[in-house]
Amino acid sequence: MEAIRELLRGNARQYGMVIALAVIVVLFQILTGGLLLRPLNITNVIMQNSYVLILAIGMMLVIVTGNIDLSVGSVVAFTGAVAAVLLTDVGLPVYVVIPLALAMGGLIGAWQGFWIAYVHIPAFIVTLAGMLIFRGATLIVLGGRSVGPLPDSLRMWASGFVPDVTPDGPHLLTLALGAAGAAALVWIQWRVRARSLRHGLPAPAAGLTAAQSAATVVVVMLFAYALADYNGIPVVGLLLLVLIVGYSFLMKSTTIGRRVYAVGGSEKAARLSGVKTQRTTFWVFVNMGVLSALAGLVFTGRLNAATPGAGEMFELDAIAAAFIGGASASGGVGTVMGAIVGALVMGVMNNGMSIIGLGVDWQQAIKGLVLLAAVAFDIYNKRRLGFGRGGGVPAFLRSSRGRPDGPPAAQAEPPEPPERPEEPAAAPGRGR
Amino acid sequence: MDDLILHMRGISKEFPGVKALDAVDLRVRRGEIHALMGENGAGKSTLMKVLSGVYPRGSYTGDILVDGHVRAFSGIRDSERAGIAIIHQELALVPELSVAENIFLGNERTRGFGLIDWGRTAAAARDLLRRVGLEEDPTAPVAALSVGRRQLVEIAKALSKRVRLLILDEPTSALTETESDNLLALLLELKAQGITSILISHKLGEVTRVADTITVLRDGRTVETMDTAGGGVEEDRVIRAMVGRDLDHRYPPRTAEIGPVRFAVADWTVDHPTQAGRRVVDNAALEIRRGEIVGLAGLMGAGRTELAMSVFGRSYGRYVSGTVYKDGRPLRVRDVGDAIAGGIAYVPEDRKELGLILDDDIRRNLTLAALGRVSRATVIDPAREAVAAAEMSRSMRVKSSGVLQPTGELSGGNQQKVVLGKWMFAEPELLILDEPTRGIDVGAKYEIYLIVRRLAAEGASVLLISSELPELLGMCDRIYAMCAGRITGQLPGPEADQESLMKLMTQTGA
Ligand SMILES: Nc1ncnc2c1ncn2[C@@H]1O[C@H](COP(=O)(O)OP(=O)(O)OP(=O)(O)O)[C@@H](O)[C@H]1O
Ligand SMILES: [Mg+2]
Numbered sequence: 001m002e003a004i005r006e007l008l009r010g011n012a013r014q015y016g017m018v019i020a021l022a023v024i025v026v027l028f029q030i031l032t033g034g035l036l037l038r039p040l041n042i043t044n045v046i047m048q049n050s051y052v053l054i055l056a057i058g059m060m061l062v063i064v065t066g067n068i069d070l071s072v073g074s075v076v077a078f079t080g081a082v083a084a085v086l087l088t089d090v091g092l093p094v095y096v097v098i099p100l101a102l103a104m105g106g107l108i109g110a111w112q113g114f115w116i117a118y119v120h121i122p123a124f125i126v127t128l129a130g131m132l133i134f135r136g137a138t139l140i141v142l143g144g145r146s147v148g149p150l151p152d153s154l155r156m157w158a159s160g161f162v163p164d165v166t167p168d169g170p171h172l173l174t175l176a177l178g179a180a181g182a183a184a185l186v187w188i189q190w191r192v193r194a195r196s197l198r199h200g201l202p203a204p205a206a207g208l209t210a211a212q213s214a215a216t217v218v219v220v221m222l223f224a225y226a227l228a229d230y231n232g233i234p235v236v237g238l239l240l241l242v243l244i245v246g247y248s249f250l251m252k253s254t255t256i257g258r259r260v261y262a263v264g265g266s267e268k269a270a271r272l273s274g275v276k277t278q279r280t281t282f283w284v285f286v287n288m289g290v291l292s293a294l295a296g297l298v299f300t301g302r303l304n305a306a307t308p309g310a311g312e313m314f315e316l317d318a319i320a321a322a323f324i325g326g327a328s329a330s331g332g333v334g335t336v337m338g339a340i341v342g343a344l345v346m347g348v349m350n351n352g353m354s355i356i357g358l359g360v361d362w363q364q365a366i367k368g369l370v371l372l373a374a375v376a377f378d379i380y381n382k383r384r385l386g387f388g389r390g391g392g393v394p395a396f397l398r399s400s401r402g403r404p405d406g407p408p409a410a411q412a413e414p415p416e417p418p419e420r421p422e423e424p425a426a427a428p429g430r431g432r
Numbered sequence: 433m434d435d436l437i438l439h440m441r442g443i444s445k446e447f448p449g450v451k452a453l454d455a456v457d458l459r460v461r462r463g464e465i466h467a468l469m470g471e472n473g474a475g476k477s478t479l480m481k482v483l484s485g486v487y488p489r490g491s492y493t494g495d496i497l498v499d500g501h502v503r504a505f506s507g508i509r510d511s512e513r514a515g516i517a518i519i520h521q522e523l524a525l526v527p528e529l530s531v532a533e534n535i536f537l538g539n540e541r542t543r544g545f546g547l548i549d550w551g552r553t554a555a556a557a558r559d560l561l562r563r564v565g566l567e568e569d570p571t572a573p574v575a576a577l578s579v580g581r582r583q584l585v586e587i588a589k590a591l592s593k594r595v596r597l598l599i600l601d602e603p604t605s606a607l608t609e610t611e612s613d614n615l616l617a618l619l620l621e622l623k624a625q626g627i628t629s630i631l632i633s634h635k636l637g638e639v640t641r642v643a644d645t646i647t648v649l650r651d652g653r654t655v656e657t658m659d660t661a662g663g664g665v666e667e668d669r670v671i672r673a674m675v676g677r678d679l680d681h682r683y684p685p686r687t688a689e690i691g692p693v694r695f696a697v698a699d700w701t702v703d704h705p706t707q708a709g710r711r712v713v714d715n716a717a718l719e720i721r722r723g724e725i726v727g728l729a730g731l732m733g734a735g736r737t738e739l740a741m742s743v744f745g746r747s748y749g750r751y752v753s754g755t756v757y758k759d760g761r762p763l764r765v766r767d768v769g770d771a772i773a774g775g776i777a778y779v780p781e782d783r784k785e786l787g788l789i790l791d792d793d794i795r796r797n798l799t800l801a802a803l804g805r806v807s808r809a810t811v812i813d814p815a816r817e818a819v820a821a822a823e824m825s826r827s828m829r830v831k832s833s834g835v836l837q838p839t840g841e842l843s844g845g846n847q848q849k850v851v852l853g854k855w856m857f858a859e860p861e862l863l864i865l866d867e868p869t870r871g872i873d874v875g876a877k878y879e880i881y882l883i884v885r886r887l888a889a890e891g892a893s894v895l896l897i898s899s900e901l902p903e904l905l906g907m908c909d910r911i912y913a914m915c916a917g918r919i920t921g922q923l924p925g926p927e928a929d930q931e932s933l934m935k936l937m938t939q940t941g942a
Contacts, residue, residue, distance in 0.1 A: 199818045255803040255810045265789035273801040274772040
């Protein structure tokens with residue numbers, strides 16, 4: 001019991017979110033009379049949310065650096081529109097269009113990253129402008145009409161399935177991949193534990209890790225079985241898996257990820273530690289642009305058409321996912337897995353509420369409340385644990401971030417005062 | 433029986449994993465200046481936060497008696513109503529607002545309906561400023577004031593709330609000598625007006641000068657309460673109570689062998705970052721030898737930090753001219769990355785803003801400047817990192833619940849050790865220390881001196897910026913003095929004394 005409390009204490013946020021997701025799944029499973037977890041519907045939830053999941057990963061990085069990107073919805077629409085026009089009107093093959101679209105997303109990201117990182121215009125403003133610019137550009141490219149249908153080759157990427165090794169029966173490949181994935185996860189859990197023990201770091205008891213592993217195996221295999229029972233693994237599902245694993249590794253285990261966190265944690269301290277803060281911010285936005293383009297391709301392919309209104313509100317879904325998943329508005333905190341769980345919370349709620357026939361009006365309102373509740377829970381938790389540093393003002397709204405010559409605060413004459421005292425619980429409504 | 437304005441009885445306070453206060457007793461007599469001393473992390477700030485309601489009732493155990501009545505404050509406003517005001521280690525003024533607005537923030541002079549009465553505000557502000565001896569236009573923005581003046585604004589703010597018990601948490605650690613003297617004189621004056629003060633400070637000299645009583649905390653417990661009334665307390669006795677043992681020497685002996693010139697800075701000129709054409713460093717030149725500890729003396733505004741930071745990868749101001757040489761060859765230091773690659777490390781003056789990522793744990797902070805040492809092909813080896821961080825943390829004697837503790841939870845001295853450790857981990861050849869012992873207790877100071885000496889003995893060069901002349905005299909082999917952006921001279925350590933240094937530090941014009 002003590003061990004569990006210890007474990008929860010350290011990772012309250014992460015476990016809290018996973019538990020919240022589980023509760024929501026169970027709730028809607030009951031409310032929908034068992035429809036939610038039907039194999040067909042599970043596959044649907046993944047495919048319906050694939051683009052938001054992709055965006056949430058990029059958004060998490062952006063938010064970790066203390067910025068925000070309001071333009072992703074418009075960029076999704078714009079890259080999708082350009083891709084559709086290139087595929088249909090121009091008639092380029094899909095293997096040319098995909099890299100072109102991704103490169104264009106990268107360029108858009110570079111454009112915004114330039115203003116944010118090097119000219120020091122707040123990201124909020126640059127990407128608000130981007131939201132308008134690229135929505136307008138979408139309308140121009142499409143001339144107000146929808147472009148479609150699209151060649152099968154693109155649709156296959158967005159809504160196809162990985163073919164199985166055997167022609168019929170449940171998908172063996174899916175089950176095999178599931179088993180391999182579960183084994184890998186269990187192996188990682190034990191390796192982390194062994195390593196912590198070896199170096200005298202706090203580690204959960206063996207029984208706890210065993211329980212964790214058992215739960216992992218059960219969940220992963222049930223999930224794999226559900227997919228196998230329908231059509232197998234969707235191509236986007238595989239793509240997502242690669243993105244999640246890749247970005248988790250990048251953020252957790254590489255010096256690049258460490259620097260991204262450092263920039264968000266304290267830009268000045270990071271710069272004085274040799275981190276190229278401007279370059280880091282710039283590339284995080286380039287990355288966001290590329291991922292937006294990827295989401296644009298998936299979305300357009302799934303819809304089988306590019307439409308002027310595509311991607312509206314996607315930025316808000318992605319931002320909400322990141323915050324529900326534990327990112328901090330003042331930067332420096334957040335994980336890829338958190339963003340994924342956050343996006344799934346939103347996705348499962350959308351899906352479940354649609355099944356039980358709740359109108360969009362109610363859906364919006366309820367999602368808003370969930371976002372607020374998740375962040376409030378987070379802040380409550382930190383306060384209770386004696387944290388609670390950091391201003392309530394999100395970093396991307398503060399104007400003082402990195403001025404051109406960045407005279408870090410300590411000079412001879414009037415050094416800038418600390419912007420806020422550091423007392424936990426002194427003022428209500430503070431998160432970090 | 434003493435007339436006690438405040439009696440804190442058996443106060444205990446726990447943070448997750450740390451017992452910050454363990455049945456502390458504190459008795460403050462009416463009208464005295466009561467000094468609270470102790471090592472970094474002893475619990476001084478925590479005790480005062482309990483008293484002022486920052487940590488509200490229920491989050492600690494024990495009783496607070498004000499004027500003999502048990503009180504339990506629910507927040508700062510609550511304690512302010514009882515006449516208790518705290519001025520935190522980190523000042524809490526809004527830089528964009530004017531002096532008057534800051535003084536009456538949350539306590540505005542209104543004509544009803546929330547309309548601010550600017551006439552009364554200005555007049556009352558002027559009165560208060562006069563009381564604290566600050567001649568400043570009440571409409572000036574606080575951002576334009578020096579730290580010393582801001583401190584006075586804070587005190588004026590406290591006075592506006594009819595304070596009877598004023599708590600000052602390390603008010604002088606960022607002040608110049610004159611500013612400190614003024615502040616201490618003000619405290620004595622307030623005392624004459626009947627205001628009681630609790631003063632937290634690591635500066636023994638000032639404490640023994642103004643305090644009537646000294647209470648020493650160690651590891652969250654009251655160790656000793658000393659009365660200075662009957663003829664003053666010896667500093668050594670206070671140190672013994674704080675550290676728990678005698679400190680024979682304030683400065684460790686020199687062991688390094690001084691070699692040939694390692695680093696040299698020539699013709700170094702830097703302009704102010706925003707005011708074009710304003711020189712902050714003017715044609716500075718200096719040399720540092722292998723194993724040598726070189727001091728840089730100067731008053732506030734002399735350009736020492738500016739010189740150091742601009743050499744450290746141009747992280748301050750606008751570069752005009754100058755070259756850094758290492759072993760006689762020009763060294764490329766166009767950005768911080770270059771400087772680190774060239775073996776330079778800079779430990780900044782402002783550890784919270786510039787030195788640490790407060791949300792991150794000790795481990796991540798320690799390795800940030802030299803991630804290459806714990807990674808292969810950009811992939812961090814978590815085991816190597818954990819071991820390296822634990823080792824460094826041990827060798828720096830950081831007091832924490834483990835390397836996974838966020839640095840924002842550490843006390844000031846331990847934060848400083850983490851910053852120092854971070855740069856030790858980068859294995860520098862030139863270590864620039866900017867006010868490394870500001871706000872640090874005597875015991876920890878000694879440990880930091882030992883670390884610096886050890887580094888020098890291993891062949892590194894050290895540039896030590898300090899406003900405390902005794903520290904420069906005790907530690908340095910050679911001392912440069914700066915004034916108004918120029919280097920005005922140098923003295924060999926053994927020949928230097930406070931007077932000759934002071935002369936160089938105030939020598940304007942050449
Ligand atoms: N918010 C917090 N969470 C966890 N531990 C804390 C917190 N604040 C303080 N501590 C711990 O409580 C102890 C006392 O800290 P405190 O800040 O009172 O020390 P101090 O005597 O003021 O030191 P200094 O002279 O360095 O300012 C330290 O061990 C510190 O790490
Ligand atoms: Mg303190």
